[in-house]
Structure formats: C-alpha cells, structure tokens
Amino acid sequence: MISGTSILLDxxxxxxxxxxxxxxxxxxxxxxxxxxxxxxxxxARGFALTGDQGLADEYRQAREAIGPAFAALLPEIGDTAHRxxxxxxxxLAKRRLAISDDLITYRSANESAALTAEKLAAExxxxx
Numbered sequence: 001m002i003s004g005t006s007i008l009l010d011x012x013x014x015x016x017x018x019x020x021x022x023x024x025x026x027x028x029x030x031x032x033x034x035x036x037x038x039x040x041x042x043x044a045r046g047f048a049l050t051g052d053q054g055l056a057d058e059y060r061q062a063r064e065a066i067g068p069a070f071a072a073l074l075p076e077i078g079d080t081a082h083r084x085x086x087x088x089x090x091x092l093a094k095r096r097l098a099i100s101d102d103l104i105t106y107r108s109a110n111e112s113a114a115l116t117a118e119k120l121a122a123e124x125x126x127x128x
Contacts, residue, residue: 022076029073030086036066037093044100048107056104063097 040062047055070090077083 026076033069033073036062036069040066040097041100044103048103051107059100059104066093
C-alpha cells in the first residue's frame, strides 16, 4: 500500500515538474517575443530620427525573427483561449510592425529624395 502511494506521488511529481518546465519555457518565449517587438520598434524610431542605416538593418533583422517566433510559440499553447490571445497578440504586433515598415519606407524615400536634390544642386553649381 505504501509502495503504491509512493509510486503515485512520484508520478504526480514528475507530471507537475514537466508542466512547470513547459510553463517556464512558454513564458520565456513570450518574454523573448516582447523584446524582439520592442527592439524592432526602437530601431525603426531610431532610424527615423537619425537615418542611420545600421538601425534600419537592426529593424529588419528583428522584424524577420518575429513571425517565426510567434509560429514556434503557438504549438506550445495547449489551451484554446490562451492560444487565441497569442494569435491576437500576433495580429497586433503585425499591425504595429506595419506602421514601423511605413516609417522606414518614408524615411528611406526622404533620404533618397534629399540625396537626389543635393546631387542635382551640386551638378547645377558645377555647371554654372
């Protein structure tokens, strides 16, 4: 009797440890995702302010990692309601990143237009 109870308690302890490990893993993935999204948005804002191409590259790298990170997280979520929340968070992140994409595009277009204007002005000065 005591042996059977001990085996049951050991089995329950193992299941609880596995569930705790899985929970910690999911929480770490969520935290990593938050860092990726914040990093991408921060790099986009930095590029918009400074025009530093390194920040645009940093944005693109973070941006490319976000989709696969969400895709890897979804199978880890067993509860349907929680999975739906993660999917909604993914859609929200997509919308926020679309705004950052526009910011990068507009800043790049303005940089390009400014460089073209400078080049034309320099050519006009040298021709005069």
